[in-house]
Amino acid sequence: MTGSRGPGISRRALIGTGVGAGAALLTAGTGTAEAASGPSAPRRALSFLAAAMDAYPDHGTVRLAQSYTDQAGLFSTAFTYDNALVILANLASGTADGGTRATALGDALLYAQAHDPGYDDGRLRQAYNVGPYTFYDGSAQPDGFVRADGTANVGTQFGFTGTAVGDMAWAGIALGALAGRTGERRFLTGAVRIGEWIERNARTDEPLGGYTFGVNGANEKQPFSSTEHNTDLVGLFGRLARLTGGRVWRERRAWAKAFVERMWEPAGGFFYTGSNDGVTINKSPVPEDTQTWTRLALPSPAHARSLDWAAAHLAVLDTADRPNSTVAAGQSYAGVTFSSAGPVANEDAPIASGQPKPDRNGVWFEGTAHLALALRDRRAPGDEARARGLIASVERAQDLLGGGQTLGSVAVAERSGVVSASSPLDTGFGFGYYPYRHTGATAWYLLAVARANPLRA
Structure with missing residues (x-):
C-alpha cells in the first residue's frame, strides 16, 4: 500500500520510525498546471x-527520484509509489x-522489473537506493540505482524489500x-506484467473477496486486504x-x-480501512485516502458523501500555538490529517x-492535495x-516550510517542493x-492543480 491497513509493513510505516492519448487517460482538466495556479508555484x-531525480549525477542515467529530502533520514531511498506519482x-x-x-522514470521502473536481484516474475520492490x-x-552503500553487477539496487538497508499491491498498482497506472x-509497447507490457503478478499473488476467495496485501521481503504472502489497495x-x-481491450481486466x-x-x-457515509483476515472488517482508524481515492476511482453518487466525511471529520488547522506544532508564529495551514x-x-x-511528539492538528499535505482533486x-x-x-x-506550505533541506547533500531551491506534513503527525497506524x-x-x-485524475482511465 502505499500505507498498511493491517499488521504488515508498508512504504509509510518506515517513514518516521527513527531510521497522443495520455492527457485523456489522465482525465486532465482544461488547463495545464501553470495555467491553473499561476506560473510560479507549479x-x-x-x-x-x-x-x-537528478540528485546523483555521477551514478548513472538510469535513475529514480529520491523520495524525501536527506533530513528525513532515509538517505537515497526512492519509493516505487512516489516515483509512479512523479511520472x-x-x-x-x-x-x-x-x-x-x-x-525516463518509466524506463527505470522497467529496468527494475527486468533486473531484480532475486526474481523474474514482473514484481517491483517497495523501494530502491539511488545514490551512495x-x-x-x-556500512557503506556505494551504488546508484543500478548496482555494479547490473541488478536494481533494492532498499535492503531499511527492509524495503517486499512487494505491496498498492505500490505495484500505482507503478502499473x-x-x-x-x-x-x-x-510505446514496452510500457504496456510492463503494466500488464504488474497486473498479472497481482492476480497470481494477491487474489483471494475469502468472504470479503478482493486482493490481499502482496508479499513481504521473504516472499511470504500477507493475508490482510486494504480498501486503498483495491x-x-x-x-x-x-x-x-x-488499453488492451481484454475482458479479463x-x-x-x-x-x-x-x-x-x-x-x-452507509450510516456514517465513509469507507472503512479494510480487513486483517478477509472475513472481518477493520473499523478503526478510518483513513483519509479511502474517502478520496474511492471518489477518484469510482464516481458513484451513492458514495459521494465520503468527501464530506473526510472534510468534516479529518479537518485540521495547524498554528504555532498548538501543542507540538513546529510552524512559525504568524503562520497557519488548513487541510486534513x-x-x-x-x-x-x-x-x-x-x-x-x-x-x-505529534501535533494533533498537523496537516497531511499529500492527503490535502488529493482531497482537493477529488472535490x-x-x-x-x-x-x-x-x-x-x-x-x-x-502552496503556502511550499513557500514557507522545509527550508534549508538537501537532496544528495545539495541544497534544495527555496520555495520548491511540498513537505509531507506541516508538523509531526500521528497516522494512527504506528508511524508518523x-x-x-x-x-x-x-x-x-x-x-490537483492540473485536475488530472490518475485513477480513472
Whole structure:
C-alpha cells in the first residue's frame, strides 16, 4: 500500500520510525498546471521533482527520484509509489521536459522489473537506493540505482524489500499512462506484467473477496486486504481493460470494486480501512485516502458523501500555538490529517523512539492535495471553492516550510517542493509524517492543480 491497513509493513510505516492519448487517460482538466495556479508555484514544484531525480549525477542515467529530502533520514531511498506519482505529475504538466522525465522514470521502473536481484516474475520492490550513503551502522552503500553487477539496487538497508499491491498498482497506472501518451509497447507490457503478478499473488476467495496485501521481503504472502489497495486496482485494471481491450481486466476490476463497496458504511457515509483476515472488517482508524481515492476511482453518487466525511471529520488547522506544532508564529495551514486517529493522538509521547511528539492538528499535505482533486472531480456546489482553499494552503506550505533541506547533500531551491506534513503527525497506524519535502506530496499537489485524475482511465 502505499500505507498498511493491517499488521504488515508498508512504504509509510518506515517513514518516521527513527531510521497522443495520455492527457485523456489522465482525465486532465482544461488547463495545464501553470495555467491553473499561476506560473510560479507549479513550476517550482516541478523543479523539485527534477532535483530529486537528478540528485546523483555521477551514478548513472538510469535513475529514480529520491523520495524525501536527506533530513528525513532515509538517505537515497526512492519509493516505487512516489516515483509512479512523479511520472503522472510530469505527464500532467503538459511540458516537453515533463514528458521526457516521465519516460525516463518509466524506463527505470522497467529496468527494475527486468533486473531484480532475486526474481523474474514482473514484481517491483517497495523501494530502491539511488545514490551512495553510509548507513547508521557504518556500512557503506556505494551504488546508484543500478548496482555494479547490473541488478536494481533494492532498499535492503531499511527492509524495503517486499512487494505491496498498492505500490505495484500505482507503478502499473503510471506505465499505462506512459503507454497511452507515447504509444510505446514496452510500457504496456510492463503494466500488464504488474497486473498479472497481482492476480497470481494477491487474489483471494475469502468472504470479503478482493486482493490481499502482496508479499513481504521473504516472499511470504500477507493475508490482510486494504480498501486503498483495491481502489488502486480499480484504477489499474480499468486502465488495462481500456488499453488492451481484454475482458479479463474488466472482470478483475469488478472483483476489486466489489471489495471496496463492501467497506462502505452507509450510516456514517465513509469507507472503512479494510480487513486483517478477509472475513472481518477493520473499523478503526478510518483513513483519509479511502474517502478520496474511492471518489477518484469510482464516481458513484451513492458514495459521494465520503468527501464530506473526510472534510468534516479529518479537518485540521495547524498554528504555532498548538501543542507540538513546529510552524512559525504568524503562520497557519488548513487541510486534513491522515486518519480519524490523528485528532485524538497522544501528544505527550513520540510516535517512535527518537522522534518529536505529534501535533494533533498537523496537516497531511499529500492527503490535502488529493482531497482537493477529488472535490474538483465531484463538482458539487461549493466544491471548487473548497478545493482552491486547500490548494492555497499547500502552496503556502511550499513557500514557507522545509527550508534549508538537501537532496544528495545539495541544497534544495527555496520555495520548491511540498513537505509531507506541516508538523509531526500521528497516522494512527504506528508511524508518523514530518515536515520534510516529499516527492509524493509535491506530485499530488501538481495533479490537483492540473485536475488530472490518475485513477480513472
